Amino acid sequence: MKAAPEAQRRLLDLQAIDTSLAQLAHRKRTLPELAEIDAVARELSALEDERVRAQVAVDDLDRDISRYEKDIEQVRVRKDRDQQRLEAGGALREIEGLQHELATLNRRQSELEDAELELMEQREAAEQTLNAVLQRLAEAGARRAAAEQRRDEAYAEIAKEQEFKSSARGPLAADLPPDLLSLYDKIREDSGLGAALVRSGRCGGCRIELYGADLARVKAAPADEVVRCEECRRIMVRTPESGL
Ligand SMILES: [Zn+2]
Numbered sequence: 026m027k028a029a030p031e032a033q034r035r036l037l038d039l040q041a042i043d044t045s046l047a048q049l050a051h052r053k054r055t056l057p058e059l060a061e062i063d064a065v066a067r068e069l070s071a072l073e074d075e076r077v078r079a080q081v082a083v084d085d086l087d088r089d090i091s092r093y094e095k096d097i098e099q100v101r102v103r104k105d106r107d108q109q110r111l112e113a114g115g116a117l118r119e120i121e122g123l124q125h126e127l128a129t130l131n132r133r134q135s136e137l138e139d140a141e142l143e144l145m146e147q148r149e150a151a152e153q154t155l156n157a158v159l160q161r162l163a164e165a166g167a168r169r170a171a172a173e174q175r176r177d178e179a180y181a182e183i184a185k186e187q188e189f190k191s192s193a194r195g196p197l198a199a200d201l202p203p204d205l206l207s208l209y210d211k212i213r214e215d216s217g218l219g220a221a222l223v224r225s226g227r228c229g230g231c232r233i234e235l236y237g238a239d240l241a242r243v244k245a246a247p248a249d250e251v252v253r254c255e256e257c258r259r260i261m262v263r264t265p266e267s268g269l
Pocket of ligand 1: 228229232256258
């Protein structure tokens with residue numbers, strides 16, 4: 026392939042822009058915020074499981090406590106009824122029966138109240154656990170929001186630089202001979218680098234020194250010949266600083 030030496034040299038400017046664009050794309054893919062957001066998402070998911078378990082524990086205790094409340098209320102109702110019947114008076118045997126039942130009901134009420142009190146203490150502890158999980162969820166959520174904001178700011182900055190580089194690339198690429206540009210683009214898509222300056226007798230792409238017949242071939246090539254590296258196949262751009 027033939028191309029004016031000036032066009033070949035402009036490939037280096039194009040390559041500089043493409044390298045910047047590749048670096049920006051790499052920066053976008055590897056932002057530390059992305060790993061941070063992933064880690065917080067895993068943390069939030071584990072905390073959400075913990076929250077559900079803690080909430081279930083509180084709900085279970087609430088259900089048990091309200092069951093005790095009902096039982097205690099039933100005992101109170103029976104005690105009031107017995108008390109009224111006792112006050113109304115009656116046969117001795119009936120009064121003794123009522124007194125015996127009242128004593129039993131008092132014991133029963135006392136047992137139920139003790140058991141309820143114990144559950145209420147357990148509920149208090151369960152609620153503290155739940156509140157601690159909710160607190161950690163809120164903290165992790167805030168960390169995620171902050172990381173997402175930093176990610177979006179970095180994305181916006183990268184997009185601005187990408188736009189700037191792309192707007193410079195357009196006219197530069199449009200100015201190059203189409204066959205040279207398409208060869209360059211093809212090599213660049215394969216390896217990230219389409220053209221490199223030969224410097225001090227070395228290919229700028231793979232840094233391998235030219236020697237022997239290869240060096241002779243490159244030296245003998247006319248200035249408008251598009252020369253490619255035998256090793257990495259990249260376009261070798263030659264200038265007076267190439268050391269040939
Ligand atoms: Zn090379």
